[in-house]
Amino acid sequence: MTLSVRIRHRQGDFLLDATFESSGRLTALFGPSGSGKTSLINMIGGLVRPKSGRIEAGGRLLVDTEARLFVPKYRRRIGYVFQDARLFPHMSVAQNLGYGRFFTPATERYADFTGVVDLLGIGHLLSRKPVSLSGGEKQRVAIGRALIASPKLILMDEPLASLDDARKAEILPYIERLRDETKIPIVYVSHSVAEVARLASDVVVLSAGKVTASGPADDILSRFDLLPEEERAEAGAMVDLAMAGQDEVFGLTVLHSAGGEWRLPRIDAPAGATIRARVRARDVMLAVERPVGISALNVLPGKITAIAAGEGPDALVSLDCGGDRLAARVTRRSIDALSLTVGREVFAVVKAVTFDRGSVGGPSGLARDPFTLQVPPQQEARTSR
Template sequence: MTILVDVSHRLGGFQLEARFASPGHLTALFGPSGSGKTSIVSMIAGLIRPDRGSVEIDGRVLTDRASGIFLPTHRRRIGAVFQDARLFPHMSVRRNLAYGKWFAPARERYADTGRIVELLGIGHLLERRPNLLSGGEKQRVAIGRALLASPRLLLMDEPLASLDEARKSEIMPYIERLRDELKIPIVYVSHSIAEVARLATDIVVMSDGKVAASGPTGEIIQRLDLLPAEERGEGGVVLDMTVAAHDIRYGVTVLKSAAGEIRVPRIRAETGSAVRLRLRARDVMIATAEPVALSAQNILRGKIARIAHASNPLVEIHVDCHGQQVLSRITRLSLDALRLHVGQEVFAVIKSVAFDHENLSNSLADQGF
């Protein structure tokens, strides 16, 4: 399902010029506050009519200023989830969920209440009122209500921004399940690289009202220059890996991909399960000889594919590990001391403790350390 956005709009002194295409699934609009993310969401939802341009979802034209097409919000069949859950306080969870159904004509309803309740793990909450729910539980109910409207597209505007780290950890696996088990495309707004690296299949980077870059998550996440200064320490690469084994004695899970094996604190996932691993550039050391007698257990062999000179005094080393890219951020001093150059064989070294709940995801199984 393809999402096509090509719009231009002035909001006071702010000029928005955004053009991108995404294959759907989960597309993240990423960038700092004021970069234009929420404005794009509003144009997709039909809350703002752009000065120029068009919005198209899976071949269905929602907006086309040149042709005079502008479907009203209630006819777009778009579900929305915001920072605050916006549940009706006087209604039970069951009634809040039921309210979502009325936004779709009976003949076009496809969402099954039982399946959505099971998918989001909210069956035990049905008779409660919102004031008795945690922040994460409220957001799961809000997502359920949006899905029961049988939408063609789900918009999620900073849905985790108001939650603490514990509640974020609680809800992210459910968003992963939506991404992987439902066929509804999701547009997800966030300014957190940890969120989008874990959840997104594609990223659109916004900066000052313009699209700075767009593409698959694995490609965009390597572009540290695209990240706000405060987020650059979180940049790196995303590796799709498989659970190879569990070491119960030491509480370790072994993950495997073409790049090699990586050991992480144990996760509850079946052998053979797919896992997405975020490897931050700041957590990767470079060695010119295979290390011995070292506490770090993760050593990947590869060749330097590229050296990018970042802001002084840092450089970015791109290492090709059997077709998979690993990114390391080191100082210029280290670069010169090791005499690193493109084509050189090196070893990327990573500590197992570098991986926490934000760096690992497995939507096929419940997680835990």
């Protein structure tokens, strides 16, 4: 589904003037606090009416101020997951989940209750009230409520912002499953590079109410100039790694990519599963000769494709390692000392211990029954009349 946005909206002294188009499975609206992310997602969801502009999702026009068209939120078929779960405290989990169905015509329902519960691992919570749930459990129920409404699009406004690191680690795999195993596109608001790198297929960068860049996550998150200053240490590249085996003696996992062999701290996944890893530029060292006698376990040959040096002491070196795109953050002094130039062959060196739970995504391609969104047989019969 393609999401096309072109809006202009002033609220007080703040002007939101944003234009972008995305067909990604999970499009992240990324930027610092106050950049306009929540205002923009609220306009997509119908919670805010823009002063002027046009919003189209999947070929369906939701807003066109010139034509005086504004589809109300209850008719947009959009699921919304907020920062706080916003569950009804007097209802059980099962009742909260079922509430999402009320506004969806019976002939348009495709989400199976049991399938959603299994996808999110909340079967054991169905009889409980929200007050007894952890923050991560509440957010999983909130996602389930949005999904059971059979939406055509899901909006998630910083759903992990109120959670501690342990709860974030708990819920991230479920968002990955939602992204990978359903056909529902997601728009995800965040100011965290780590979250966006792990989840997003596409990124729209906002700053002071304007879109400064948009495109594939790999392209956007490798550029220091597009990231807020406080997040630039997290810049880097994403690499897809295929599970090859386990090094049981040393607690490591062996993986393969287009660039070569990798060793990371143990990942529990079957052979053949694909792992998405974020390789931060600050964690990549460069060598002009294959290094020997070093502790780092990951050494990949590559070629320099670009060097971007700013006014400060550091620079960003872009690499092509057999098809894997990596980036290294080094000093300008190192560039001079090693005579690094575009086209030069080098070795990228990455320590295994730099990878943590936040930089390694959940496996895809697992041997399990995928969660499929299909029209239930009884609804299919009604629809065909």
